[in-house]
Amino acid sequence: xxxxxxxxxxxFVILAGGLLMLYVAASILLSNGNTMGSLFYYxxxxxxxxxxxxxxxxxxxxxxxxxxxxxxxxLMILGGSVSHTDLYFVLGIAPITVTGxxxxxxxxxxxxxxxxxxxDFVRLAIAGVIMAIGAFLGFRGGGxxxxxxxxxxxGYFYSILIFVMPLLFPTAQDVRKLWGxxxxxxxxxxxxxxxxxxFGYQEFEIDYLKTGLSIEIKxxxxxxxxxxxxxxxxxxxSLICGELAAMALLLVALGRRDKRxxxxxxxxxxxxxxxxGGWLASTVRIGILVVPVALVAYVLFRSARxxxxxxxxxxxxxxxxxxxxxxLLMNVETWTMxxxxxxxxxxxxxxxxxxxxxxxxxxxxxNVLGNxxxxxxxxxxxxxxxxxFYNHDPLSSALVKFGTVPVxxxxxxxxxxxxxxxxxxxxxxxPGARHLAIACLAVAAGSVAVSMIGGNLIAxxxxxxxxxxxxxxxxxxxxxxxxxxxxxxxxxLPDPAAAPxxxxxxxxxxxxxxxxxxxxxxxSFR
Numbered sequence: 076x077x078x079x080x081x082x083x084x085x086x087f088v089i090l091a092g093g094l095l096m097l098y099v100a101a102s103i104l105l106s107n108g109n110t111m112g113s114l115f116y117y118x119x120x121x122x123x124x125x126x127x128x129x130x131x132x133x134x135x136x137x138x139x140x141x142x143x144x145x146x147x148x149x150l151m152i153l154g155g156s157v158s159h160t161d162l163y164f165v166l167g168i169a170p171i172t173v174t175g176x177x178x179x180x181x182x183x184x185x186x187x188x189x190x191x192x193x194x195d196f197v198r199l200a201i202a203g204v205i206m207a208i209g210a211f212l213g214f215r216g217g218g219x220x221x222x223x224x225x226x227x228x229x230g231y232f233y234s235i236l237i238f239v240m241p242l243l244f245p246t247a248q249d250v251r252k253l254w255g256x257x258x259x260x261x262x263x264x265x266x267x268x269x270x271x272x273x274f275g276y277q278e279f280e281i282d283y284l285k286t287g288l289s290i291e292i293k294x295x296x297x298x299x300x301x302x303x304x305x306x307x308x309x310x311x312x313s314l315i316c317g318e319l320a321a322m323a324l325l326l327v328a329l330g331r332r333d334k335r336x337x338x339x340x341x342x343x344x345x346x347x348x349x350x351x352g353g354w355l356a357s358t359v360r361i362g363i364l365v366v367p368v369a370l371v372a373y374v375l376f377r378s379a380r381x382x383x384x385x386x387x388x389x390x391x392x393x394x395x396x397x398x399x400x401x402x403l404l405m406n407v408e409t410w411t412m413x414x415x416x417x418x419x420x421x422x423x424x425x426x427x428x429x430x431x432x433x434x435x436x437x438x439x440x441x442n443v444l445g446n447x448x449x450x451x452x453x454x455x456x457x458x459x460x461x462x463x464f465y466n467h468d469p470l471s472s473a474l475v476k477f478g479t480v481p482v483x484x485x486x487x488x489x490x491x492x493x494x495x496x497x498x499x500x501x502x503x504x505x506p507g508a509r510h511l512a513i514a515c516l517a518v519a520a521g522s523v524a525v526s527m528i529g530g531n532l533i534a535x536x537x538x539x540x541x542x543x544x545x546x547x548x549x550x551x552x553x554x555x556x557x558x559x560x561x562x563x564x565x566x567x568l569p570d571p572a573a574a575p576x577x578x579x580x581x582x583x584x585x586x587x588x589x590x591x592x593x594x595x596x597x598x599s600f601r
Contacts, residue, residue, distance in 0.1 A: 116164045122140075125172070126171075128179065143305040173233065202237060206231050209226050210227050240547030254326070255326075258322060258323060261319055264353065265352060267305055268356040281295070302356040310357075311537070317350075320354065321370065322346075329514060330343065358426050369518050372520045373514055407433065414428045442465055442466060500515075500553070508556050515545035515549050526538075
């Protein structure tokens with residue numbers, strides 16, 4: 076082969092890439108709109124292409140997007156006036172990247188570059204059904220095509236991670252490294268939130284809030300700082316920091332059992348302190364409840380009997396909260412005033428312990444869950460969510476919008492999924508991998524429990540991704556352990572070619588025969 080022909084291919088690729096980059100740069104600089112918005116438009120396209128070409132590397136890029144995509148949205152104020160179209164470009168980067176990753180995996184399986192089993196495509200089908208349900212609900216809500224796409228992207232799309240993660244992280248060591256990577260990556264998120272609480276917002280952040288494109292515009296007239304770090308709201312910062320604090324503390328427990336976690340387990344206390352600091356900076360109290368729930372769940376999920384007890388305790392506790400919601404609603408203001416007296420002139424502590432903010436959730440429990448007239452077969456309609464049936468929690472909202480029949484079917488569908496996940500974790504043979512899978516389920520359980528009593532925290536990005544990822548990790552750990560078990564079992568089987576077969580002698584000739592002929596030979600002498 077001509078050497079020039081070998082060198083001509085990469086040279087052509089480099090030339091084409093350079094011309095493409097030149098075109099993109101010129102398009103961004105000569106754009107009549109927001110230059111940052113134009114940059115994010117090309118990043119959106121590039122994220123999808125990168126996902127198809129290098130799915131695993133693109134997944135780590137997706138993790139970075141989970142951490143700072145909303146911060147990038149605020150930076151658009153530096154590129155000129157910001158429009159809703161620019162917001163679509165930046166907010167679409169993460170979904171398009173995950174779509175590219177999924178497409179890349181499917182193509183690799185189709186062309187034989189990657190192995191996938193029937194169960195992998197069952198999970199892909201389940202994720203498709205979940206997204207289809209989300210699309211139907213968004214369309215039924217009256218939002219049209221735009222509302223349908225928004226509903227899927229915000230609440231249901233990242234269910235596809237249950238298909239993606241087991242293929243990208245096929246070994247327990249991969250999952251361990253991913254767990255540590257997430258803690259490292261989100262440490263600056265918590266630190267930035269702490270800096271916001273201590274020093275206030277940056278000038279460009281205030282300018283962005285003044286555009287009215289963020290629901291956090293209310294912070295411009297508030298008398299306190301509610302830090303949101305690089306995420307979209309203080310609520311998201313509180314939830315993510317609570318989840319990561321739980322992961323860090325569980326990492327310490329896991330490190331005592333699994334030496335392969337190494338330095339991350341030793342640094343678990345430090346990670347936990349940083350993320351608790353981020354939670355304190357958000358001044359949203361509900362997120363820290365993930366920690367005790369996850370720790371208790373980690374202890375109880377090791378046994379099937381105690382797993383059932385955990386869910387029974389959660390059900391009874393939630394029912395007791397609903398039953399006492401009227402009493403709590405009548406007294407919450409009195410308790411808040413007493414708290415203010417205890418805190419004296421400390422504004423931060425008064426805001427941190429202000430119980431009045433929980434009135435919205437209590438009103439939902441009183442107006443819907445404790446109100447027989449709020450129960451219908453197929454919902455009361457979208458407009459009934461406010462007024463007499465005002466609510467601020469996911470279960471109440473679902474009952475008002477869709478009714479008891481769809482909600483009942485959804486609960487019945489969740490039960491076998493929980494049984495499958497817990498069983499998958501418990502039957503893992505490797506003790507380290509089994510406890511890691513149980514820890515993943517514990518974090519997911521804490522996130523759902525907090526959302527049930529504190530508002531639908533897992534319905535928006537990146538909370539929805541942080542619910543799907545632990546579930547995907549459990550499935551990946553189970554697939555990894557099953558593959559190791561299969562190889563181990565194969566090693567235990569006798570290899571006919573490795574050892575000579577026992578031989579017998581024919582009594583009339585003295586000739587030796589292989590052991591396979593022993594049985595018919597013995598029958599011939601009966």
